[in-house]
Amino acid sequence: MKHAAALVSMATGVPPNVFHQTEILEAARFLLGSQYPQFETLSALFANTGIQHRYGVKPMEWYCEPRGWPERTQAFLEGAEALFVDVAQKAIERAGLRVTDIDTVVTVCSTGIATPTLEARVAGKLGFRTDVSRVPVFGLGCAGGVAGLSIASRLAQARPGTNVLLVVLELCTLAVRHDELTKANIVAASLFGDGAAAVVLRAGDGGATCIESTGEHLWPDTLSIMGWRVDPEGFGVIFQRTIPDFVAEHMKPGVTAILSGMGLAIDDIDRFICHPGGTKVIIAIERAFSLDQGTLDHERAVIAEYGNMSAATVLFVLERARERGLPRRALLTSLGPGFTASCVALRHAA
Missing domain, CATH: 3.40.47.10 (Thiolase/Chalcone synthase)
Known part of the structure; x- marks a missing residue:
């Protein structure tokens, strides 16, 4: 690549x-x-x-x-x-x-x-x-x-x-x-x-870990799930639906659609690297992708040590995964306001 x-x-x-x-x-x-x-x-x-x-x-x-x-x-x-x-x-x-x-x-x-x-x-x-x-x-x-x-x-x-x-x-x-x-x-x-x-x-000059492909999935009529409300005091958080429930129901089909656009399937992914919104979200992701409980160990470690740092959190997980050795293909995933799933497929040469 x-x-x-x-x-x-x-x-x-x-x-x-x-x-x-x-x-x-x-x-x-x-x-x-x-x-x-x-x-x-x-x-x-x-x-x-x-x-x-x-x-x-x-x-x-x-x-x-x-x-x-x-x-x-x-x-x-x-x-x-x-x-x-x-x-x-x-x-x-x-x-x-x-x-x-x-x-x-x-x-x-x-x-x-x-x-x-x-x-x-x-x-x-x-x-x-x-x-x-x-x-x-x-x-x-x-x-x-x-x-x-x-x-x-x-x-x-x-x-x-x-x-x-x-x-x-x-x-x-x-x-x-x-x-x-x-x-x-x-x-x-x-x-x-x-x-x-x-x-x-x-x-242009190669590299051990390359961005193989990227993609997003935007769910219709989901603006109220997560976001900011702006008022005279500052930002006010919006959480109007339970994120773990949404993950359990919708994340796999959304990510499957993204992977299809990349020419890949779930079985092609050796490691999921996910934004850990909290323990319940991590469990919901593992269930959604039929992963053994505890598979997302880096995600649990980062949430324990740092909490949810919004967008930055998944890169803390990626850093930990890189330090411990990436597999041939990993998929970074995160969910955010929109409501949107963003994915990046990484290809790693041993």
Whole structure:
């Protein structure tokens, strides 16, 4: 696959503040318990996610005070810029490149608004060339890691020999709400953390791990399943259907359709690398694809150590899978607002 886009390097990173799941539960109980009679019933969610700890761009005390758009945005810009620089530098160094060797930057983020966009804000700090191509992508949610890899690979393949830097960065904790007394808000509080991943891709000179094919599947009439609602306080999470149930019913047919477009079938896949929304979602994926329970071990490890970092999470799983050895063909999958499944088939030469 000489002319396919290859994974040259990758890196992941998290902000400095670590929160244990029990600590988050107690903070949520303090803030919401007296206002929301259903809180104690829903508090079991914190134990059922499979999460042990998560990371945030601000200390715990910051989240315990009411915040509006200006404060959330300032926290987003500061935290996102620092995390962007961290993972980008690591990925570029691991590729044996200089920052000036980067020709295109793809930035994926759905948890904050920045104009100018993040790659422009850090251009001076990192030292990007003045003619670097910028491709910011917003609104893909949890599907953004896989969809972003797909976009970056096509850009690399369109210009063989050029270096494409993909940065997927999500600061989900900044959307925490005190005024949202809903099950969706409790679910979000029990799941989400902050993190970022960066990948360098290049086409034209071969590579051990190549992007074999990409595809997406958009289900009609599913806009209300997942997304953001924007109001004066900030983003408000939308979860209007149970994701594990949707996965169990619809994911295999959707992925089968994507694979068919690639000229592949489920049996051609040696390893699934999935976005782990939580323990119940992981179990639903294993059942949907008739995998033995526990097959998605990297997914369980990442969700336990980092929580759900939206789009970045699947790239943490990919990093772990690469470190432990990829099979001949793996399929990255993620689900996100739309409601959409994004897939990338990886071909690995031993």
